[in-house]
Amino acid sequence: MKKIKVWDPFVRVFHWAVVAGFAMNALIDDPESKLHEWIGYAILAMVGLRLIWGLIGTRHARFADFPPSVSAAVGQMTDIATGRKRAHVGHSPLGGLMIYNLILSLLAICGTGYMMTTDTFFGIAWVEEAHEILVAWAEVSVVFHIAAAIAESRRLGINLPKSMVTGYKEMPPGAEM
């Protein structure tokens, strides 16, 4: 068992803060309320910081550590299909794509949400529709993200959700990297 420091404190706080904020706004609070707006701004600010951190942050937090790549993604799907265990220290190729998807979705949700507060777009149907469809997309993505984190944890023998809490990935002895 080899412990590797993967996620820095900023990445972990960002992750769980976004989890809390998104859960509040998508499931709990009143969408018409001021609270909903403030949480939206907070999420936007956090995503903005995450984007900067993706350029200057620690090794596995940088976008350069998980560039979107079709061939790497197909490679990981091949690993899954053939039962080959190859662990990735940072984001896996498919995991990285999910991160980009979630970040872009959150930005679009914040964008359409902000538009609804402006005089120009207040009450315009397509903005509201877009906001809701984007939230639905993000919700489905989150469910898939959780399912994939559990499935990959089982496949690789690494507790991925735990690593997002402690910051360490415990690589099993036989795992290729």
Next chain:
Amino acid sequence: MPTVSRKTRTISAALAALIILQGFCAAFFLSDLVRDLMEYKDPRFEVLHFALEVIANLALLAGAVVEAFFLAGLLRRQARADRALSAASGALHDLMEGYFADWGLTASEADVATFTIKGFTIAEVAAMRGSAEATVKTHLNAIYRKAGVAGRAQLVSHLIEDLMRGALPGPKDTRADVAGARAQNSGTVA
């Protein structure tokens, strides 16, 4: 590292995108259906319409699942084919080395012979090895003489003949056979 061919990669990526899109649509419609179902007491609720929607949604989901299995099969087949190919090319290489050792080719001659079998011209081989064409020709003459063949075509057909006879091991018992071939080769060299 599984090397996936460009075509398979494109198909796989497109298929994965389709599965994701269908999965999202299915989830989206499913939430719609649940909302409809909660209003079943409403006089405007039509059972037939609702049933059709359920069937359409199930078909969509089933399609996505079938595609996922198809994709997994495609990737597995490709991975197997890649392994078999590398085993075969590894075995062919061993076969060539075995002949070169039998014929007593020098290191330079073996190098020239490999390039020649791969189809490079004398000029190309000379350029790659950084030697004069005359030197390559001398090597080639020595190779043909030692191998007892009249020219390049016969040299290549030596290998092809072995391939046709099934000298190449199947992908399953490759490792044992290749190891055996290696042992034989080293035996002849020694």
